[in-house]
Amino acid sequence: MKTIISANNLIKSYGSIKAVDGLSLEIAQGEFFGFLGPNGAGKTTTIRMLTGIIEPNSGKITIAGNAYPNLKPILNMIGVVPESRGFYDWMTAKEYLLFFANLYGISNPHKKIDELLEKVNLSDRKNSTIGTFSRGMKQRLGVARALVNDPKILFLDEPTLGLDPQGQEEIQNLLKQLNKSGVTIFLSSHQLNEVSNLCSRVAIINKGRLVVQGTIAELQKKTNLAGSLKDIFLALTNNNHV
Ligand code: ATP
Numbered sequence: 001m002k003t004i005i006s007a008n009n010l011i012k013s014y015g016s017i018k019a020v021d022g023l024s025l026e027i028a029q030g031e032f033f034g035f036l037g038p039n040g041a042g043k044t045t046t047i048r049m050l051t052g053i054i055e056p057n058s059g060k061i062t063i064a065g066n067a068y069p070n071l072k073p074i075l076n077m078i079g080v081v082p083e084s085r086g087f088y089d090w091m092t093a094k095e096y097l098l099f100f101a102n103l104y105g106i107s108n109p110h111k112k113i114d115e116l117l118e119k120v121n122l123s124d125r126k127n128s129t130i131g132t133f134s135r136g137m138k139q140r141l142g143v144a145r146a147l148v149n150d151p152k153i154l155f156l157d158e159p160t161l162g163l164d165p166q167g168q169e170e171i172q173n174l175l176k177q178l179n180k181s182g183v184t185i186f187l188s189s190h191q192l193n194e195v196s197n198l199c200s201r202v203a204i205i206n207k208g209r210l211v212v213q214g215t216i217a218e219l220q221k222k223t224n225l226a227g228s229l230k231d232i233f234l235a236l237t238n239n240n241h242v
Helices: 043-050 071-075 093-103 109-119 135-146 165-180 192-198 216-223 229-237
Strands: 003-014 017-028 032-036 058-063 078-081 153-157 184-188 201-206 209-214
Touching: 003 043, 003 184, 017 043, 017 184, 017 201, 017 209, 032 043, 032 192, 043 058, 043 153, 043 184, 078 135, 093 109, 093 135, 109 135, 135 153, 135 165, 153 165, 165 184, 165 192, 184 192, 192 229, 201 216, 201 229, 209 216, 209 229, 216 229
Parallel strands: 032 184, 032 201, 078 153, 153 184
Antiparallel strands: 003 017, 003 058, 201 209
């Protein structure tokens, strides 16, 4: 399988805190990759480095053969659904997407926006202001925004956080469809059932370091634990607050 994301020995410190401490990851094209770790393990910091928002102190990141700091080809190839985002509540869904489509210089943006709204099941609310949206609708709009440039890789930081079961399922189905259509997905989540159901491979990090990486079957073998991903996670991170 062709590697699409490669991170080699990433280090990022904030003062005396080593948020990421020598992390290396390899993700293959088309993979649905789960990125796990306890609170404060360094997941968001890693995603920020992989998506060019912050620079590592050292280490190398290559996305589809392009290495940072060569930002432009990478930004054209990725979409990001960050942990928290500011929505412009007074804008309609359509205006919001148009704003981002124009930032990316998308040709025929109205057609693109209609397709995206259809994909995230918000067509019937396209002229409603975002302030009237439920949390799940906002989250789906956030995914639509991240898809504006037809990314080959989608990074998501806890996309189902705070959603009810139906909202979670809507996002999960959307991600499954996207992955089926060829988008590589990098998903950070604390919902271990979600990760088990969706991801073909996972990495668990703790204190900025890789603990284990592989398919769930490989993780079971490596840890000698036949149980669920949650059992493996708890055993490896010694953390009871998932
Ligand atoms: P969570 O699951 O709680 O979202 P996380 O795995 O995403 O956690 P990070 O947000 O990457 O973890 O944080 C890793 C460490 O780096 C933590 O100790 C955090 O306090 C610290 N940290 C992250 N961002 C900053 C920052 N901008 N300034 C100072 N410290 C930071």
